[in-house]
Amino acid sequence: MSHLKKYTNFIKTRIGxxxxxxxxxxxxxxxxxxxxxxLGIQSPMQLFILLINPLSVSMVLLSIGLxxxxxxxxxxxxxxxxxxxxxxxxxNAVYYREFTDFITINTLLGAGQVSxxxxxxxxxxxxxxxxxxxxxxxxxxxxxxxxxxxxxxxxPRFRQATALAAISLLIGSGNIFLAEIxxxxxxxxxxxxxxxxxxxxxxxxxxxxxxxxxxxxxxxAEASPTDLKEVESYIKDHYAEPDxxxxxxxxxxxxxxxxxxxxxxxxxxxxxxxxNGVNHTVTPFLNSLYHGESTYSFDNFFxxxxxxxxxDAETLMENSLFGLNQGALFTQMGDKNTFEAAPNILKQKxxxxxxxxxxxxxxxxxxxxxxxxxxxDYFFDSSYYDVNDDNSFQYGMHDxxxxxxxxxxxxxxxxxxxxxxxxxxxxxxxxxxxxxxDGFPMANTKDETINGYFATANYLDTALKEFFxxxxxxxxxxxxxxxxxxxxxxxxxxxxxxxxxLLGKDSDSWTDYDNAQLQRVPFMIHVxxxxxxxxxxxxxxxxxxxxxxxxxxxxxxxxxxxxxxxxFSPEHKQVVAxxxxxxxxxxxxxxxxxxxxxQTAQVIDxxxxxxxxxxxxxxxxxxxxxxxSDKINNGDLLRFYQNSGLDSIDPNSYDxxxxxxxxxxxxxxxGAKSSSLYSENNQRSTVGLYKTKTYQQxx
Numbered sequence: 001m002s003h004l005k006k007y008t009n010f011i012k013t014r015i016g017x018x019x020x021x022x023x024x025x026x027x028x029x030x031x032x033x034x035x036x037x038x039l040g041i042q043s044p045m046q047l048f049i050l051l052i053n054p055l056s057v058s059m060v061l062l063s064i065g066l067x068x069x070x071x072x073x074x075x076x077x078x079x080x081x082x083x084x085x086x087x088x089x090x091x092n093a094v095y096y097r098e099f100t101d102f103i104t105i106n107t108l109l110g111a112g113q114v115s116x117x118x119x120x121x122x123x124x125x126x127x128x129x130x131x132x133x134x135x136x137x138x139x140x141x142x143x144x145x146x147x148x149x150x151x152x153x154x155x156p157r158f159r160q161a162t163a164l165a166a167i168s169l170l171i172g173s174g175n176i177f178l179a180e181i182x183x184x185x186x187x188x189x190x191x192x193x194x195x196x197x198x199x200x201x202x203x204x205x206x207x208x209x210x211x212x213x214x215x216x217x218x219x220x221a222e223a224s225p226t227d228l229k230e231v232e233s234y235i236k237d238h239y240a241e242p243d244x245x246x247x248x249x250x251x252x253x254x255x256x257x258x259x260x261x262x263x264x265x266x267x268x269x270x271x272x273x274x275x276n277g278v279n280h281t282v283t284p285f286l287n288s289l290y291h292g293e294s295t296y297s298f299d300n301f302f303x304x305x306x307x308x309x310x311x312d313a314e315t316l317m318e319n320s321l322f323g324l325n326q327g328a329l330f331t332q333m334g335d336k337n338t339f340e341a342a343p344n345i346l347k348q349k350x351x352x353x354x355x356x357x358x359x360x361x362x363x364x365x366x367x368x369x370x371x372x373x374x375x376x377d378y379f380f381d382s383s384y385y386d387v388n389d390d391n392s393f394q395y396g397m398h399d400x401x402x403x404x405x406x407x408x409x410x411x412x413x414x415x416x417x418x419x420x421x422x423x424x425x426x427x428x429x430x431x432x433x434x435x436x437x438d439g440f441p442m443a444n445t446k447d448e449t450i451n452g453y454f455a456t457a458n459y460l461d462t463a464l465k466e467f468f469x470x471x472x473x474x475x476x477x478x479x480x481x482x483x484x485x486x487x488x489x490x491x492x493x494x495x496x497x498x499x500x501x502l503l504g505k506d507s508d509s510w511t512d513y514d515n516a517q518l519q520r521v522p523f524m525i526h527v528x529x530x531x532x533x534x535x536x537x538x539x540x541x542x543x544x545x546x547x548x549x550x551x552x553x554x555x556x557x558x559x560x561x562x563x564x565x566x567x568f569s570p571e572h573k574q575v576v577a578x579x580x581x582x583x584x585x586x587x588x589x590x591x592x593x594x595x596x597x598x599q600t601a602q603v604i605d606x607x608x609x610x611x612x613x614x615x616x617x618x619x620x621x622x623x624x625x626x627x628x629s630d631k632i633n634n635g636d637l638l639r640f641y642q643n644s645g646l647d648s649i650d651p652n653s654y655d656x657x658x659x660x661x662x663x664x665x666x667x668x669x670x671g672a673k674s675s676s677l678y679s680e681n682n683q684r685s686t687v688g689l690y691k692t693k694t695y696q697q698x699x
Contacts, residue, residue, distance in 0.1 A: 014074060014152045015160065015689050018062055021082045022055070024136060028089055029054035029201065031132055036093040038361075042394060045182045046198065053175050053201035058085060059168030060655040061203075068160035071151050075144065083137050085203065090133040097125045102197055105213040175200065194363060194585035216332055216634075223348035223635030224436045231637060234628045235561050240547070240569035248554030250527055252350070253303055254480035255549070256471075257317070257420040259465065261310070261427050262490030263457065265299065265520035266503060272454045274441040282440075282454050287520070289484070294530045298567065300539045300586075303488045306579035310422075311365040313487035316542035318342045318374055320562035322579055322629040329633060334370025338639040340560050340646060342546055346418050348646050349555050353377055353414045357406045358422040359397025362656065372651035378663075379656045380409050399425040400462035402556065402694045407470060411686050412663035415479070415675040425463070426490065447498045453490055466692050473689040476677055478528050483549065485542070486521025493518075498667035513601050516584060525552065539574035539586050540567045543625075552676030561637075561642050563629055577622040585618065 010016040033039060033050060041047050065078035088103075094105050143149035179186050179199035186199055197204045268290050271279035281287065290297045305312035308328030315323045315330065320340040323329045329337075345355035354376035362368035362381035371379045382396060391401040403421065410419060430452035440458040443451040464484075471477040491499050493515045497507040505514065523545070526532070545565035547557035551566045565572045576584045583593045588604075589596040595604045595615060607615060631637060667674045677686060 025058045032093050056172030057203035063165040075151050094125050102207045219634045220636050225640040240571035242551040243568045251554035252482045252553045253415050255418045256482045258484045259422040260486045263486035267457050283461040285461045293533045295533045296314035296525040300574045301309045302519045302541045303521045304541045305488045310487050317545045320546040320564040330370045331366045334366050337636045341374035352418045354418040356420045359402040372654040378659050395427045396424040399423045403467045411677040426460045430456045470690040475509045476688040482526040484524045513596040516589045516591035541576040583622045
């Protein structure tokens, strides 16, 4: 009883009331984390971070009430701040139920969009247990008014109030420190809002989002149509005329993009020896595509991503624009900027239907918002798949069940379509897979990440073969072209010395030149029926993919603001810029602050005057391309551009809910004019044509 009396007496002090509100806020955050938010706790460290992340911002804000001398004003301030934080948490919980996302400043600024999205279903978002969030907002004022919870007249010493505020800042600093340890680059890369909330808490996320929004809006507000002049001049001078012999060879065909997660070029044709010295081909199916006469393969194609990683690759491939120097364009600007992306160009110029298939959360990398601004008609995220613990991991659904389950939606798309499949199984930490008969061997190095990389790549290869077999059996294959690309490296530079012996290199003599060469990723354009394919040695990067594709489809890229050049064009300048200003060309590699000669792989310590001139021109060309990209993105300059002939996109007209029903409605409305595979197959599904083998996952 004495302990209860001490606690009761403590609550009757102002610091006690402050502590009570902190405790209640903490409990509500924990409740939201467990019941409403799906944050995916995967380690004791993440659990500990989750337990402490609601405290810092709440304590800082509530501590304001400790510095106010007048008791009633102090209590009113404390409760008002508490009520606002509670309402904010509750609002996010309700919003998350519908959109699987958190409220941002831009969401608030576009409140009309939110209400439109909720519509009449808003009331259905409330749950019976929601009283847990709001009941005390009614009870506490009643207790204060009836003096069951008296307003303390004590005034905390300035030192006490300051100490509590300092403790809250210390907790916040520790929170950020632990978050960076568990998820390196959390703030710089901004993986997703779910990650930020999981590691920082809903209130810290809101403050961070406010800061980012302010910075971006300042740059955007200062931009004007006159800023387009230099951009248009650069694009005009940089444009490369298409090769007439190949221009339009895929006109009217379906386009199937296959995103090869973390897939590097050295995996093509690679054979991994097992413990008995027997070689195992890592990617037999991709090898057959790569060397086939119907495939235009590029062996000097480089990724050009930075902090945005996978999302940067999508930015480059869809827009022929670079990502940002810091952070990810998808998360910072994807739901605000104007784009002239592939799906919108193809829709308006050639009546394509567009769709993205991805067995992960819709909000990861802010895709659910960004895809609407890019003009994708459909986005099938994890909510459209049967995802469970056996067929998925932290980055989404494994490739075999993902591709298998995707065709139930693919067969209902009106043709021609532009469809992108984002695979994830070949993603760090590279847990090995096998089918029921046999498994793929692990590499034998001291680095477990490297050891599993070849097995997951083999699993991806098998999944792709099954998908291609379906495309052939269903009849889609012959009327489609397939673009396969690696999004970024799988083995980082810090691990490359351990990888070196597997590549026939010496770890001790490994240099940044070798690191640069490993930034190659596959780029293959498979055109069924073509006979003049082969391996093309042209140097290029992901920024070149869109103009290359458009020209193959018979759409000239000249009037679009694209920074890349057609890889088939005789005018293609083989200068590949990396996002940090490094670059590669057929003759030279500039990486890590050093210039290398590609013939010797040695540093050029004493360049000739002629080389100095070449290096200066190359640096200027790379800088100009990156600066132009930043001008377009940071200033959102495409909102001013009128010469493309494209109608502007209204992102509010896109809805990624109930998409299969919408596709079926379109089929019924079109009747005999419906061009979907399902309609062409006399309203019979082709899903049964998909043949796949089961698998197990090694821990």
